[in-house]
Amino acid sequence: MAIKVKAVERQLKVGKDAGKYRFMMQAEIYNTLTPQKVVNEASVRSGISEGALSAAWDAIGQVVKVWATEGHSVAIPGLGNMRFGVRATTVEDVNKVSSSLITTRRVIFTPSVEIRDELKATSINITCFDRDGKVVKRVTSSDPGNIEEPDDSNNQSSNDDGPTGGLTPNPGD
Numbered sequence: 001m002a003i004k005v006k007a008v009e010r011q012l013k014v015g016k017d018a019g020k021y022r023f024m025m026q027a028e029i030y031n032t033l034t035p036q037k038v039v040n041e042a043s044v045r046s047g048i049s050e051g052a053l054s055a056a057w058d059a060i061g062q063v064v065k066v067w068a069t070e071g072h073s074v075a076i077p078g079l080g081n082m083r084f085g086v087r088a089t090t091v092e093d094v095n096k097v098s099s100s101l102i103t104t105r106r107v108i109f110t111p112s113v114e115i116r117d118e119l120k121a122t123s124i125n126i127t128c129f130d131r132d133g134k135v136v137k138r139v140t141s142s143d144p145g146n147i148e149e150p151d152d153s154n155n156q157s158s159n160d161d162g163p164t165g166g167l168t169p170n171p172g173d
Contacts, residue, residue: 004027007126036054073110
């Protein structure tokens with residue numbers, strides 16, 4: 001298997017290079033698999049009935065939602081951990097702290113070592129399209145497979161979650 005990426009030549013609309021053409025890459029999504037398709041495949045691979053798997057799938061989904069909304073990081077077997085978080089603006093004065101400082105709510109997923117290793121080992125195939133939609137080049141990855149580090153709740157410089165609730169303290173405070 002390989003991750004398919006397309007690089008499309010597009011004209012930049014903003015910034016210092018506005019008006020210039022650049023190749024922009026994005027992963028191609030084949031389609032979205034329905035929960036029923038996943039349950040069917042898991043049933044074939046495990047020998048467990050579709051009804052039992054479907055009931056378990058629904059129950060796990062409910063548990064994840066409830067526990068995540070209570071502030072837990074929830075383990076998803078074989079995949080990693082999921083939790084809810086926020087991004088927020090910082091303020092110097094405690095009297096200015098309010099929910100209006102929250103800029104976005106987020107779902108934060110930290111993949112398991114096995115998932116990270118699988119991603120690192122998966123090749124990437126890039127198809128380049130010019131501005132007219134013609135294929136001009138195909139590339140297969142030879143990169144080292146570096147993986148972005150997940151958000152770390154102990155790293156307060158990311159202005160996300162952690163003991164300060166999404167607010168990064170000012171240096172010297």
